[in-house]
Amino acid sequence: MDVIVCVKRVPSTTTRVVIGGDRKSIDPTGVEFLLNPYDEFAVEEALKQRDAAGGGTVTAVSFGTAEAQKELRTVLAMGADAALLLQSAQAPLCDGATTARALADAIRGRKFDLLFFGKQAVDMDQHGVGPAVATLLGVPCISEVVHLEVKDGKVTAHREVEGAHEIVEAPLPCAVTAQKGLNEPRYATLKGIMAAKKKPLDVVDASVGEPLVEIVEMKMPPPRAAGKMVGEGPEAVPALVQLLKHEAKVL
Amino acid sequence: MGSVLVVLEVRGGKVRPASMEALGAARTAAELTGGGTVTALATDAAEVDASALGAAGADQVLVANTEQHSSDGAAATAARVAREIGAGAVFLTATIRGRDLLGRIAALLNTGFVPDCIELGAEGGKLHFVRPVFAGKALIRVRINGPVAVASFRPNFFRGAGRSATAAIQKTTAEPGKAVVTGLSGERKGRPDVAEATKIISGGRGMGGPENWHLIEAVADAVPGMATGASRAVVDAGWRPHEEQVGQTGKTVSPELYIAAGISGAIQHLAGMSTSKVIVAINKDKEAPIFQHATYGVVGDVHQVLPKLADELKKASSP
Ligand SMILES: Cc1cc2nc3c(=O)[nH]c(=O)nc-3n(C[C@H](O)[C@H](O)[C@H](O)COP(=O)(O)OP(=O)(O)OC[C@H]3O[C@@H](n4cnc5c(N)ncnc54)[C@H](O)[C@@H]3O)c2cc1C
Ligand SMILES: Nc1ncnc2c1ncn2[C@@H]1O[C@H](COP(=O)(O)O)[C@@H](O)[C@H]1O
Numbered sequence: 001m002d003v004i005v006c007v008k009r010v011p012s013t014t015t016r017v018v019i020g021g022d023r024k025s026i027d028p029t030g031v032e033f034l035l036n037p038y039d040e041f042a043v044e045e046a047l048k049q050r051d052a053a054g055g056g057t058v059t060a061v062s063f064g065t066a067e068a069q070k071e072l073r074t075v076l077a078m079g080a081d082a083a084l085l086l087q088s089a090q091a092p093l094c095d096g097a098t099t100a101r102a103l104a105d106a107i108r109g110r111k112f113d114l115l116f117f118g119k120q121a122v123d124m125d126q127h128g129v130g131p132a133v134a135t136l137l138g139v140p141c142i143s144e145v146v147h148l149e150v151k152d153g154k155v156t157a158h159r160e161v162e163g164a165h166e167i168v169e170a171p172l173p174c175a176v177t178a179q180k181g182l183n184e185p186r187y188a189t190l191k192g193i194m195a196a197k198k199k200p201l202d203v204v205d206a207s208v209g210e211p212l213v214e215i216v217e218m219k220m221p222p223p224r225a226a227g228k229m230v231g232e233g234p235e236a237v238p239a240l241v242q243l244l245k246h247e248a249k250v251l
Numbered sequence: 252m253g254s255v256l257v258v259l260e261v262r263g264g265k266v267r268p269a270s271m272e273a274l275g276a277a278r279t280a281a282e283l284t285g286g287g288t289v290t291a292l293a294t295d296a297a298e299v300d301a302s303a304l305g306a307a308g309a310d311q312v313l314v315a316n317t318e319q320h321s322s323d324g325a326a327a328t329a330a331r332v333a334r335e336i337g338a339g340a341v342f343l344t345a346t347i348r349g350r351d352l353l354g355r356i357a358a359l360l361n362t363g364f365v366p367d368c369i370e371l372g373a374e375g376g377k378l379h380f381v382r383p384v385f386a387g388k389a390l391i392r393v394r395i396n397g398p399v400a401v402a403s404f405r406p407n408f409f410r411g412a413g414r415s416a417t418a419a420i421q422k423t424t425a426e427p428g429k430a431v432v433t434g435l436s437g438e439r440k441g442r443p444d445v446a447e448a449t450k451i452i453s454g455g456r457g458m459g460g461p462e463n464w465h466l467i468e469a470v471a472d473a474v475p476g477m478a479t480g481a482s483r484a485v486v487d488a489g490w491r492p493h494e495e496q497v498g499q500t501g502k503t504v505s506p507e508l509y510i511a512a513g514i515s516g517a518i519q520h521l522a523g524m525s526t527s528k529v530i531v532a533i534n535k536d537k538e539a540p541i542f543q544h545a546t547y548g549v550v551g552d553v554h555q556v557l558p559k560l561a562d563e564l565k566k567a568s569s570p
Contacts (some may be wrong), residue, residue: 013499013519017388026389037500096354097363097397122499124384126366128354131322135358140323140430143351146493158436160494161262161347162444165437168322170430180500181493212363216379216392224525224544229537233551234559240531240547241563248529248546250450250508251474251567 001053001150005046005116006061006103006133007039007075009068010123017220024215025093035071038118040185041178046116047079048183049150057081059110063102063206064091076196077188083199086206095213096124100132102206108137114155115175119144134175141175142168146182253339254288255281257309258329258352260344261297269344269447271307272409276371277342278308279409283373290336291418292329294425295320305418307411312418315425322351324428330359332423338399340378345403346446353403362397367503369408369526378402386499386522406447407505407528442471445495448478450508453497453524455482457513457534458553461490466557467512473564480504482514498523510560513553516541533557 012032020027035043046058060075062068063086072083086106091099107115115137117130127143134141146165147158155174158165160181188196230236230243245251255277259270274291281287291309293299294317304312315328329352333341341356343349345367357364369390370381379394380402395401445451454467464479471477481491483498497504499519509527514520516532516539524530525544532545533556542548549556 011385013386013522015385015388017385019389024391026385095363095393096366097357100354100358122386125386126354126364127350128357128364128366130354131326131351132354132358132364135323135326135355140428141355142430143322144347159347161435162446163439163494164435166432167434167436168430169433174430210396212357212395212397213365214394214396216394218384218389218391221383221387221390221525224530224546227530227542227545227548229542229548229550231549233549234555236549236551237556237559237563240549240560241567243547244508244529244531245567248508250529251564 001050001056001114002112003046003050003056003058003114003116004061004107004110004112005042005058005075005080006129007043007071008036008062008121009033009064009071010036010121013037013122019218019220023217025218033067035074036118036121038120038122038178038180041180041182042116042118043075043078043080044183044185045148045176045178046114049114059084061086061103061106063088063099065089069201069203072201073196074188076199076201077192078186079192081199083201085201085203087203088206088208090208093211093215094208095211096126096128097132097212098208100129100136102208103129104133104136106206107133113172114150115139115173117175117177119177119179130175130177139173139175140170141177142170143177144179145176146179148176148182253337254290255340255342256329256333256336256338257289257291257342259291259293259297260346260348261293261295264298266293266297266299266304267344267346267447269346269406271411272406273342273344273404274304274308275411276404276409277340278412279371280340280342280378284339284376284378287339290332292332294325294328299420301420302417305416306414308414309418312420313423314420315423317425320432321428322430323355324426326352326355326359327426327428329356331426333360333399340400340402343403345405349403353401357401360399360401362399362401363395365393365395365402367405368402369405383526387525388522405505407449407507443476443478445478445480445497445504446502448476449506450474450477451480451504451506452477452510452512453480453482453514454485454512455514456484458485463554464490466553469561470510470557470564473561474568482520511541512557514541515539516544
């Protein structure tokens, strides 16, 4: 079973966003970067599927700056066999469609049975790179998967939809985007971290043309109007309900 | 710009409400860019209401019925129809299904995509879109450089056009796909899903345990259409299912009313709900960070405040 997993280096979810001097991206000063949380589920599933099949390779691919080698080493330490960095200084500013092109160009021609993504990268929150890469490669894609079975050349997946789980079937090769709940990602062990240092991490230059989506400006959301403390305890409730009804008009 | 194609979200034969908002956005886009028609595309055995879709903004509706939904099939159908009608824009709903299709349709049309738009404008005949990034901690305004603008619209930010018009209905063929929906499981009936609801009450660790959830349920029962949500602490503890989780690693919601009961207001929780129109916080700690984001705050114990709230809401909702 040959598996490719796409991973992204992103700011930690606790980052306090400060807009950079270009007014188009965040100021990275003091920001902690790590592996996108949803990609941890993707990596875990890639490793599980390789092991369940009794062999094969897991290759991690990232389109990013030179710094993204750190996240790729993390994935190697978790148990992936090889890693590929598509290096570009422009990568963090690229939109989903442009990113998908870069990834699809690098994956095209490589053999894989399963192609994993996170359902979302928690920086630009696009939810789109996985399905877009799969489409460019002409393979089916099941997104936001919480349960996965692979048997007899076929994938059966459960995905969360509003109010139910949808059951989806597709033939291999197939792409899957991982939602929380799919598995419990493993931590890299000390042994894994040592082993990762000897695993292959290829770096190739990736050039992308003009991005397909152009950021005109980045700004802070408008501040919320100052709130009202209605009062304390159940005695405050009638006043609250009056405010909801007559001031906010939401009842 | 040409015409706008809106891919309707259909489930269980019904067009979901978010689609009406996307039609309204399409109408606005057509007007901002010098006129053009709005075409709606329905897949999956849709019951099509020509007057409701017309009122929301559609001039014509194309129905491409399939027995089983297929994501790649639906994307291929949408891309084909977009080419046939010479669409300058393709709009979807920022729902789980819309998200599933957005990147694919853009890939098929060789263009860029913009998810989760909350604002739409135009400059020199070219559309631009505003959307949250970093879980709502910042906003970006973007333009699509590709040939077609493919975008999805977050529920509760746009409205149907509200015109009096009836859409013309026509059939079209559905493209086949490789990934096929074969069934549904664990369907939750009764309450709407948090991602779609216009009113939500969420409980946090301050609820004390799953045995106290009847307090949340009672409030939800008092308001028609209210959904129940949860913080991650509660989901991780196994008190509530993951599909109820609101926040950065849960669902993003922007209802008219969001009540947070026993939730501290961690940055990752706020990320999922800070765009709600009205936020009510109930917390026994008056220093809890949630109060800084609340429209209305009540300091108190959920065990005492929630039963009273259920009572008062019931009175307020009954005529
Ligand atoms: C990568 C990452 C992703 C995350 N994603 C999410 C996410 O999607 N959603 C999310 O919610 N969190 C998320 N978190 C977790 C988040 O950081 C918080 O830990 C979580 O939101 C806390 O949940 P809580 O408010 O229910 O619990 P707590 O923070 O423990 O707060 C409980 C609150 O209840 C109050 N309280 C206690 N007893 C009572 C009572 N009897 N009556 C009234 N009030 C009472 C307390 O004063 C307190 O304010 C994420 C964290 C990380 C690191
Ligand atoms: N620059 C990138 N390099 C590698 N994978 C990426 C990149 N950007 C996005 N992805 C993958 O696509 C998923 C969804 O990202 P997004 O569509 O940006 O929310 C991520 O979880 C990754 O698996």
